[in-house]
Every structure is written in C-alpha cells, then in structure tokens.
Amino acid sequence: MSLGEFLQHGMSQWIRGGGPDDDIIVTSRIRIARNLQDIPFPVLQTDSHADEVIHLVQQALSNKSVQQIGRFEFVRCSDLSALDRYMLVEKHLMSRDLAEQVKHGAIALTDDEVMSIMVNEEDHLRIQCIMPGFRLAEAWQQANRVDDALESLLPYAFHERYGYLTACPTNVGTGIRASVMMHLPGLVLTGQIHRMLSAVSQVGLTVRGIYGEGSESVGNLFQVSNQITLGETEEEIIGNLSSIVHQLIEHERAARRALLSQNRGDLEDRVCRSFGILAYARKMDSKETLQRLSDVRLGIDLGIIRGVSASILKELMVVTQPAFLQKYFREELTPGERDIRRAALIRERLRLDDTEVH
Amino acid sequence: MLCQQCKQRPATVHFTKIVSGEKSEYHLCEQCAQEKGDFFAKAAQAFNFNHLLSGLLNMESSPGVPVPAGAPVRCETCGMSYTEFTQIGRFGCPDCYDSFSARLDPLLRRIQSSETHTGKVPLRAGEQVHARKRLQQLRQELQRAVALEQFEQAAKLRDEIRRLESQFGGEEGR
Numbered sequence: 166m167s168l169g170e171f172l173q174h175g176m177s178q179w180i181r182g183g184g185p186d187d188d189i190i191v192t193s194r195i196r197i198a199r200n201l202q203d204i205p206f207p208v209l210q211t212d213s214h215a216d217e218v219i220h221l222v223q224q225a226l227s228n229k230s231v232q233q234i235g236r237f238e239f240v241r242c243s244d245l246s247a248l249d250r251y252m253l254v255e256k257h258l259m260s261r262d263l264a265e266q267v268k269h270g271a272i273a274l275t276d277d278e279v280m281s282i283m284v285n286e287e288d289h290l291r292i293q294c295i296m297p298g299f300r301l302a303e304a305w306q307q308a309n310r311v312d313d314a315l316e317s318l319l320p321y322a323f324h325e326r327y328g329y330l331t332a333c334p335t336n337v338g339t340g341i342r343a344s345v346m347m348h349l350p351g352l353v354l355t356g357q358i359h360r361m362l363s364a365v366s367q368v369g370l371t372v373r374g375i376y377g378e379g380s381e382s383v384g385n386l387f388q389v390s391n392q393i394t395l396g397e398t399e400e401e402i403i404g405n406l407s408s409i410v411h412q413l414i415e416h417e418r419a420a421r422r423a424l425l426s427q428n429r430g431d432l433e434d435r436v437c438r439s440f441g442i443l444a445y446a447r448k449m450d451s452k453e454t455l456q457r458l459s460d461v462r463l464g465i466d467l468g469i470i471r472g473v474s475a476s477i478l479k480e481l482m483v484v485t486q487p488a489f490l491q492k493y494f495r496e497e498l499t500p501g502e503r504d505i506r507r508a509a510l511i512r513e514r515l516r517l518d519d520t521e522v523h
Numbered sequence: 524m525l526c527q528q529c530k531q532r533p534a535t536v537h538f539t540k541i542v543s544g545e546k547s548e549y550h551l552c553e554q555c556a557q558e559k560g561d562f563f564a565k566a567a568q569a570f571n572f573n574h575l576l577s578g579l580l581n582m583e584s585s586p587g588v589p590v591p592a593g594a595p596v597r598c599e600t601c602g603m604s605y606t607e608f609t610q611i612g613r614f615g616c617p618d619c620y621d622s623f624s625a626r627l628d629p630l631l632r633r634i635q636s637s638e639t640h641t642g643k644v645p646l647r648a649g650e651q652v653h654a655r656k657r658l659q660q661l662r663q664e665l666q667r668a669v670a671l672e673q674f675e676q677a678a679k680l681r682d683e684i685r686r687l688e689s690q691f692g693g694e695e696g697r
Contacts (some may be wrong), residue, residue, distance in 0.1 A: 205601045205616040287613070309643075316645045322617035325652055327631075328640025330617040334627070335576070335634055337620075339642040369636070396637030450532065500554045501529055 168513045171493055172480060177256050177278035177295070180479045184298015188466045189414050191346040191386065191479060192257070192295055195304040195403075197312055198331045198340035199290040202320040206332040207269065207285045215269035218289050222282070225318040226273055234310050235275045237282065242270035251488035257295060260286055280311060287332050288340075290315070297479075299410065301343055301403050309399075328395060338395030343403050345410050346375060348478070350385040350463045351420030352413075354432075361416060362387070365409060369393050376455055376482075384455030384482065389413070425467060436464030444515050449508040450500075454485050472519045481514060526552035576612040576634075598622035658687050 166174075172181075179192050200206060201221065204214050219241065226237045242250060242263065250267075253259035258278055263270045263286040271284040283291040292315075294308040322330040328338040336342070352358040362372045371392045374382025389410060391402045424432050439460035443449075449457075462478040464470040483489060485507045491498050494506050526534045532552035539548050597604045603615030605623055614620065620627065631638040644652050661684050668677040 200617060202617060206614060208611065208613045209601055209603065209615040313646070316647060321645055321647075323645050323652075324617075324620055324640070325655070326639055327620055328642060330614075330620055332613045333576075334612075334614070334631060337631070338635065338640045341642075393636045395631060395635035395640060398642040402642075501531065504531075 166493075168493070168510065169517055172484070172514075175252075176480070176483075177258065179279070179295050179297045180256070180483055181476060182297040183475070184296060184300050186414055187298040187475070189348055189417050190299040190410070191348055192297055193299055193301045193304050194257075194293065194295045194344045194346070195301070195308045196342045196344075197290075197292040197308055198288040198329065198336045198342075199292065199312065199315070199319075200322045200330055200332070201289050202322045204289065207266075207287060207289065208332060210269060210285065212269070215285050218285055219269075219271050221319060222271070222273070222284050222290065222315075225315055226282075228314075228318055230317065231311070231314045234314050235280050237273040237275055237280070239273045240271065242267045242272070248488050248492055252492060255483050255486040255488055258293070259283060260291075262286055280307065282311075288336070299345070299414075301345065301407055301410075305341075305343070305399065305403055335392075336394050339397070339399050339402065341394060341399050341402060342390055343406050344388050344390035345406065347387050347389060347410070347413060347417075348385055348459065348462060349387055349413070349417050350459050351417045351424060353382075353385045354424060355420045357416070357420060361413065365389060365413070368405070368409060370406060370409060376451075383452050384459045386455070386459070386482075421463070421467060432467075433464075433469055436460050436467075436469050440464065440470060443511050445512070446508050448504045449485075449511060450504050451485060451507070454507060454511065455482060458482060473515070474518055477514065477518070481511060484514075485510060524550055526550065526555050528552070528555035654687055654690070658684060661687070 184190070184193075201218060204210075204218060207215070210218075223239050225231060226239055231237070245253075247264075250259060250264040253272065254261055254264050256278065258274065258281045259272055260283065263272070263283050266285065269285040273282040273284070274280070279294060279296060281293045281295075283293070292308050292312055294304040294311075296304050324330055329340040331337050331340055349358060352361055365372050369392050370389055372387055372389050375386040375388055376383040389406065391406055393402070397405075439457040443454075443457045443461060458478045458481055461470060461473065462475065465473055465475050465477075484493065487498075487503060490503055490506055490510065493510065498506060524534045526532050527550050529552060532554065534550035535553055536551045536556040537549070538551070538556075539546065596606070598615055598619045599622065600618035601615035603619060605626065608614060608619065608623065614623075628638045641656075644656060661680055665677055665680040665684065668674075668680060
C-alpha cells in the first residue's frame, strides 16, 4: 500500500479534518465515565461480570435508537492484535490501560472514529467524542446524545447526591473530562509558557504535555482539561474550560505576531532548518520528529512554508509512532530500526505535497 | 552519558543491580530501558497518581476530619474494605459510595469542589430526582429574591415551590 493510501485508510476524522481555530487547537475531546448498577467496577470484576457488561453494551449499541445516532462497530480487545490495539492508542481512541486489558476489555467505534466507547477500562463505559479544532460544545452535544440513548437502555449507577458513580472518586458526579489539545510554540519560544500554565492550574484546570515525561513537553503540544467533576454542571465545566482556552489562543496569537515582527530572521531560520532536516535526515527519533514537526507547522501557519498541508503535524505525530510504523512497514522493528524507517516515512510524506519554502 | 545499549540516546535511567554480591550497573535511555523489561518501567511509575491519591485518602488523622464512630469498614455488596479503597484509590462497586459515605464527604470536599452533584440527571432515574433538584434550585432563587427585596418574584417562586412540594410530597408518602 502506498503512503497516500495508507493515510487515507484508517485515519480518524480528527487527524484529517479541520475546525475552528485549528492553527492552535489540535483536538477537542469529551469523555464521559458511566457504570452499570449492581455490577462491580472493573477492578473487582470476574470473567462473568465482564462478559455481562460487554453483552449489555453490545446489545444496547445494536438497538435502533442508538443506531440512529451512531453506527458503532464493537470489538473485544482479545479479537484485536497487539499492533491494532496500540494503533488505537496512538490515535487517542483507546487508553494504554485498556490496550493491556486484553481479557475483559472491548471498544466500540463509529466509522469516522469521532465517537468511541471503551468498555471495562477503569469504568464500565467511557464514552468519548474527539473532533479536530475548537469544538468542545459540539463534542459535548454529540457525546451527550449517545449517553442519553444508552441511558434509556442501560441501568446506569446514579446517586442522588453524588451523581454518576465512578470507580475513582476524582471522576464522580458528572463523570466528564473535557480536554483540548493545543499547539503553543509561540508561548514556548517567547518564554511565557510556564507563567501561563501555572496560572491555568490555579483556576481548577489541569495542563500536561501530550508527549514526553513528567513536566517536559515535546513538540509544544499541551492538553488542558477540567480537574473537578463534582459540584459543577457539565455546561459550567465546558464553559470554564472554553473561556480559558480562548484566552490562551489570544496569547498564542500575540506571541506569534511578536516573533514575526521582532525576530523574523531567527524564526525563518528555525522553521526552514527543521523543514530541511525532516526532508533529508536518515534517522529520526520520535522526540526530534515532534520538535521539528512543531517548527514546520508553525512555519505553515505563519506563511513561511507553503504547499505543505497543515494536517501534516497531526498525521505524522500519529503515523511515526511505533505501532503505526510497524504496521506500515509490516515488520517488527527495534527502536534503532524505527528511527531509520521513521525518517524514510517522513521524507515520503513530504514528497506527497508540492512544497515551496519562502 | 550515552545509553550503553543503543549508544545513540542520552542515558536517563541509571540502575545498579546486585545479585549474590555481584554488582552490575546499567545506564540506559528510556526506550531501551522499556525494552529491557518491565522492572524499569515499574520503577519509573512508582511515583504516580495512585500514590498521590491514596496519600490524600489516608489523611484521616488530619484535624477537622472526624471519623464517625460505627462507620462501616467494609462494603457489604462487594466486600471491599475502606483500607483497601485507600490503598488502590478505586471503589469496588457503586454501593461503596453509600457504604463509605460517612468518610467520603470530607474526602470529596478535598478533591472536588463540593460533595453534591449539580449536573446532568438521567431521565430514567425518575422525575423524583428532577423535582428535588428543581426544588433546591427554586429555594435558592427564593432566598436570593427575598434578599434583594424582589417580593413579586419571590411570591411567584413560593407558589411554584408549594405546587412542586404538594406533588412531590404525595409521591414521597407512597
């Protein structure tokens, strides 16, 4: 299969599509945790409990009322190869925990992979809606519709005072986690990011780097999400997050403008240097890949590089990860071999576009 | 220092192994350490969210958080004990919330903004819950209206509350 075809197939809508403010917002994501009454949470589950949950969810998903909202394909983790499971992890559709929960886990996905439902992860159900760009309200609407349809068919565990009951007390109440993945090279390059992020964490939100260990963020990608799930309504939670994200977008745009007007030469050099390395290097580790891609994406957004599709950052940040690389090259690869193949794949992807560097 | 395995990436995982008095040192990068087996991965994960959470859960001796006498120490439905819960940071089943509720509220106040849900209510859980939530909301509005001396508005709210109460009270009696 050619790379073009490979990218056409099996790519979630959030990777290929665009949306509002997608020069800064990579994805908007809503995840809702739900559990079924009278069945122990997955941490205490026996095989028969797990089967019961899977059976009930599968039955509900094949009901007409749910199918009108979304046609889900349902599959047990045990019926997926390890490679397929980790590709779902790399597409942000499955958690690493569920990928390892082969015996009891299952996942349901819509065709465009906008909606997904993890079954028997930490909670019985984790309903997720992921969209490209800044579309939190829309993602919540869609996830909420699926939740309503499932609720009419499944006996959810709900407590009058505590709300939706979840395995972990940090999710109880609304069970909602709203998150936005942001690309913030401007704030990083102008040295404002730490001040910004510590301010964000003081208003009840959590920020973390998408890739990289600990506090380090690779590729200037950050995820901002709500921390509190109990005591606020879903609309309040999403509203708070949205208003903070709006402010972050404004600061990022201002930082980018400042870089262009005060430091254009350095910025162009950085962007074009990274483009050259991606286009010609023979070995790339995943950290450098993300760093260079971030520079190139910034160059595209600021008009320094033309002809390269803006989706290249999302496409390559997914496809250059271990499971996708091994799927594309159809063989098991050691980390050293992966670096060589990763560089080859990036060069090939760049050749698909008609680049012009200004 | 470069990773002794791949000799390409910087070594970030340093590890000394002593087996029957024989000492060997490892200096590996993250990736090679992961390939070496899950000992390294596990060591790296030792300080994680679960540990932090169970630390919070074990803060019971802190002042101002009295533990009521006679609170059950085990959930009758699933058999999980409160101690087990504090260790893994996860409940065993939905009933654990009621079983441990006496100890739960102070905890929820610490990790959440309150201990009462104000968000979505499932339609199926019945109109009762909806009515009760609506009543709560109306009573708050009434208080506000009285405080602001908006008596016309307050009268309207009072009538609405009475209407709901009579409906709801009837249901409760059944």
